[in-house]
Amino acid sequence: MKPNRKSPTMSDVARKAGVSAMTVSRALKADSVISPETRSAILEAAEELGYIFHAAASNLRSQRTDFVAVTIPSINNANFADTVAGLSEILSGRNMQTLLGYTNYDVDVEEQLIEQLLRRNPQAIVVTGGHHTARARRLLENARIPVVETWDVPDQPIDHYIGFSNADAVRAMVDHFVAVGYRRIAFIGGDAGRDTRGSDRRRGFLTAMRSHGHDDPCLIAAGAPPISMREGADAMARLLHDHPDTDAVICVSDLSAFGALTECHRRGIVVPDQIAIGGFGNYEIAGMCVPTLTTIDAHAREIGLRTGSLILDLLDGATGTMAIDVKPGLIIRRSSLRETSPRDSQ
Amino acid sequence: MKPNRKSPTMSDVARKAGVSAMTVSRALKADSVISPETRSAILEAAEELGYIFHAAASNLRSQRTDFVAVTIPSINNANFADTVAGLSEILSGRNMQTLLGYTNYDVDVEEQLIEQLLRRNPQAIVVTGGHHTARARRLLENARIPVVETWDVPDQPIDHYIGFSNADAVRAMVDHFVAVGYRRIAFIGGDAGRDTRGSDRRRGFLTAMRSHGHDDPCLIAAGAPPISMREGADAMARLLHDHPDTDAVICVSDLSAFGALTECHRRGIVVPDQIAIGGFGNYEIAGMCVPTLTTIDAHAREIGLRTGSLILDLLDGATGTMAIDVKPGLIIRRSSLRETSPRDSQ
DNA sequence: ATGAAAGCGCTAACAC
């Protein structure tokens, strides 16, 4: 096992290097005034002792942690990973870190998480989505740090937001489907209530369909978010069974859309000739599968980059509340473009 | 903007509740001796003031942080996400958190990350893989906490490990391909040197092929890890062009294998009749795509669960060094099973 | 069941 004596502190390094603890502290900061010889002697002593800087003590005294807390729904989602990557890239330019937490698409988990994260005294907090529990709202409102909501346009922003309307994004896709001739369009998404972005997308679907004169479009509930490929496939199977006249389906994400696509393959149903499919997120798979998937690019990385810049500006003393809309892009691919017109092929 | 006065401390809560700070501290711990009335009065006062517990101060004084540091290659990988989920599940039963860092498949980044993580005084550290820089090894050896290497069987374990031989896992797949009649088998993987697990898989492929009497099998380098679907597709295009007699290909992961599969679809090449494909990782897509992909299940979640249990045992005072092999499973699916024998169909 | 005193390891503030 391991040696059991106490970890060396700055005092130990100071003693070994023949200086004071304060000088050791300066030697370990990049931008402090100290003679180069003293510094290198100290760094050498530190390395020999196996000294590890004690972040908690530093944070306590200096009242800064140099990190930004971030909540995202899942550890395993390329969209949110891209947002975090963009954010981290900007923050690392100022030697700041991101402290990540996962809500599992659940606002109650989010509430717990926000409290956990605030206990570690971040310099700012970024949350995914604009729907929160009452207590989570209060925690964020009372936090004495910048708060940024992302991936949404909140009804009542807490502080700043950088995102887009999930409902409007889906409306754009419905408009496209209608424009190219689809009429009996269904929606595959999560069960109502839990994933707020998914619910917003379903709501946008309904509104758009009604504005096109389709009052009661078919909605398939595929389970609790996130909707997996398998759940997308199962939902497609149900849709084909219960509503065989459907000529297009919009899925809450590319992953469920891909699952739906494979179900069509298995049944020998040709996409898009017999049924069109649309997804959401522009995941890599949407551009790779056969046929390629029509989808919506939320500009995940851009959201992260802008969030990072905003936070740096705010920490530099910028004032005012920022409300930034990052307009998603509709990406039209093969899964919604058939050669013949819909009417002809039915 | 936000109120700018100082955050309330335990003393503020104590004053409001008419008790000492020490009593507030007790009220906030679940298992401390305190009268129920005092506690509820204190909790109410804390909530009213918007008090947030200051983790750094607590950590400094108590010398415990209740978190475990974890390095994984990527934030966006279902295999590593499953391992982290398993680990977190076990740790959360003891109110411990995971502090995650991402190496981007780079041992130099890993070295930086390990130092960053150790500064926050974790109670244990888990790293993915058994290859590290010399300095990273030293940091881990000198850390006064349990160290667990995962997803590998290290040549020289630092402390404990829970994983499997990536080389042996691929050997099992080669044996299967040979057993069902494939002979001209190629490998698609990352460029040599960077992703150590991928390199181990390539090495296992070469060793296995030689043991079957194929001395110079075809290796396609697809770029720096992680290998994307697109890179898998591009590699397959090169393979088909340069080595048209290939009858099977093993890919370093299911994602690149799926890319390779789509390239075959685009060219009208039938899998597995004209070429067989194998992947690695048993990602969801491997069981969904058409045809389904033969792959290797590394039991990612199981690795995380066992790592968590081991850490709890060690923190409880267990001694001895654990070396646990979690044997991967070969999952044979349609992409490597043709109806007719290979010789007949050529 | 509760309180008082001390101190975890670092750095702000000031002195020289």
Added chain:
DNA sequence: GTGTTAGCGCTTTCAT
């Protein structure tokens, strides 16, 4: 360029 002092907010320890 370097040292001294004090204290960040909490919890250990001991006392009552």
